[in-house]
Amino acid sequence: MSIPTIVINRLPVYLRELLRLEAEGQSVTSSQELARRLGMSSAQIRKDLSHFGEFGKQGTGYRIDFLRQHLQKILKVEREWDVALIGAGDLGQAIAHNNSFAARGFRITCIFDSSSARIGTTIAKLVVQSTDLLEVTLREKNIRIGLLAIPAEHAQKVTDRLVKAGIVSILNYAPVNLSVPETVRVQYMDPVIQLQRMTYYHL
Amino acid sequence: MSIPTIVINRLPVYLRELLRLEAEGQSVTSSQELARRLGMSSAQIRKDLSHFGEFGKQGTGYRIDFLRQHLQKILKVEREWDVALIGAGDLGQAIAHNNSFAARGFRITCIFDSSSARIGTTIAKLVVQSTDLLEVTLREKNIRIGLLAIPAEHAQKVTDRLVKAGIVSILNYAPVNLSVPETVRVQYMDPVIQLQRMTYYHL
Numbered sequence: 001m002s003i004p005t006i007v008i009n010r011l012p013v014y015l016r017e018l019l020r021l022e023a024e025g026q027s028v029t030s031s032q033e034l035a036r037r038l039g040m041s042s043a044q045i046r047k048d049l050s051h052f053g054e055f056g057k058q059g060t061g062y063r064i065d066f067l068r069q070h071l072q073k074i075l076k077v078e079r080e081w082d083v084a085l086i087g088a089g090d091l092g093q094a095i096a097h098n099n100s101f102a103a104r105g106f107r108i109t110c111i112f113d114s115s116s117a118r119i120g121t122t123i124a125k126l127v128v129q130s131t132d133l134l135e136v137t138l139r140e141k142n143i144r145i146g147l148l149a150i151p152a153e154h155a156q157k158v159t160d161r162l163v164k165a166g167i168v169s170i171l172n173y174a175p176v177n178l179s180v181p182e183t184v185r186v187q188y189m190d191p192v193i194q195l196q197r198m199t200y201y202h203l
Numbered sequence: 204m205s206i207p208t209i210v211i212n213r214l215p216v217y218l219r220e221l222l223r224l225e226a227e228g229q230s231v232t233s234s235q236e237l238a239r240r241l242g243m244s245s246a247q248i249r250k251d252l253s254h255f256g257e258f259g260k261q262g263t264g265y266r267i268d269f270l271r272q273h274l275q276k277i278l279k280v281e282r283e284w285d286v287a288l289i290g291a292g293d294l295g296q297a298i299a300h301n302n303s304f305a306a307r308g309f310r311i312t313c314i315f316d317s318s319s320a321r322i323g324t325t326i327a328k329l330v331v332q333s334t335d336l337l338e339v340t341l342r343e344k345n346i347r348i349g350l351l352a353i354p355a356e357h358a359q360k361v362t363d364r365l366v367k368a369g370i371v372s373i374l375n376y377a378p379v380n381l382s383v384p385e386t387v388r389v390q391y392m393d394p395v396i397q398l399q400r401m402t403y404y405h406l
Contacts (some may be wrong), residue, residue: 168405
């Protein structure tokens with residue numbers, strides 16, 4: 001039985017909060033505490049987690065390390081993933097310098113750009129490679145995840161190449177929708193879309 | 204009758220695609236064409252839009268400029284919004300230099316930071332102000348929207364101050380959940396959360 005996307009989408013948020021609780025030195029939590037911290041209902045959290053088994057006992061709550069490890073396994077982030085960054089402009093550089101990726105299991109191991117001014121420069125200890133080498137490098141390193149930080153007008157073409165080179169997950173920072181085969185997933189990072197989801201509610 | 208959040212969340216994506224079609228010189232489109240370009244069903248698009256009135260005629264499709272203007276009105280982005288940026292580190296600087304905000308109706312008009320090394324420096328033609336001036340400046344400029352690009356450990360405290368100063372929409376780049384009153388909305392920009400929403404599906 002396949003689990004609804006909307007449930008899967010909440011699991012990383014639970015995981016982030018559990019890691020935070022652990023960092024604060026706590027070892028046990030409850031659906032009520034998580035709900036309060038995440039601004040949602042405890043019934044929702046219990047229902048979401050029930051898709052994956054029994055994690056807590058009635059009245060005693062969840063052992064944080066146990067639940068955290070389970071979520072990491074479910075999300076397949078108990079391991080490290082190598083990630084390719086495409087685009088070494090302002091945004092690409094900010095992404096490459098963001099320690100959050102490595103700290104949470106996603107290691108940027110190669111950076112590509114098509115501009116001769118950027119190829120050969122070093123960003124976050126990685127030498128920027130020509131996008132001509134995209135397919136060869138991704139296959140060689142067996143990389144499945146790509147971060148796309150290039151202008152919108154080139155995003156689809158590069159996406160087609162990423163898909164052919166074996167990438168199955170794309171985090172797209174370009175403000176444009178991407179067409180991909182059903183076997184490939186895309187998530188979007190478009191701040192303006194996020195802002196417009198809020199202005200609707202402004203009085 | 205209130206419209207489901209999930210519908211509202213899709214409207215900016217429709218708007219972005221309509222702007223793209225216009226930029227490509229097209230003046231008419233259809234739910235089928237939009238669906239194909241966005242990788243969703245045309246029935247979904249028609250149903251979403253039907254919440255807001257009749258936009259196309261059976262068989263003749265949508266006039267793009269008409270539908271685009273309507274969506275802009277619905278989302279309250281037919282006007283420009285002034286936005287405050289909090290955080291002038293690597294990420295804040297990349298945000299300040301991202302032309303996408305201004306091009307799509309969100310003008311960053313002030314930048315705040317708490318580090319004395321950054322206060323007084325100029326980023327994207329704006330002088331970085333001390334966070335001590337947060338409340339005064341936001342009230343004076345009547346700013347309702349904040350971009351939060353500061354470390355996770357300070358995000359809640361600054362959020363509480365933003366809310367008190369009249370901010371009702373927060374785009375949070377810090378990898379942490381924020382607690383806000385019901386009258387305030389938060390959207391999140393956490394790339395690792397987005398990646399973990401995809402690794403679940405990896406074989």
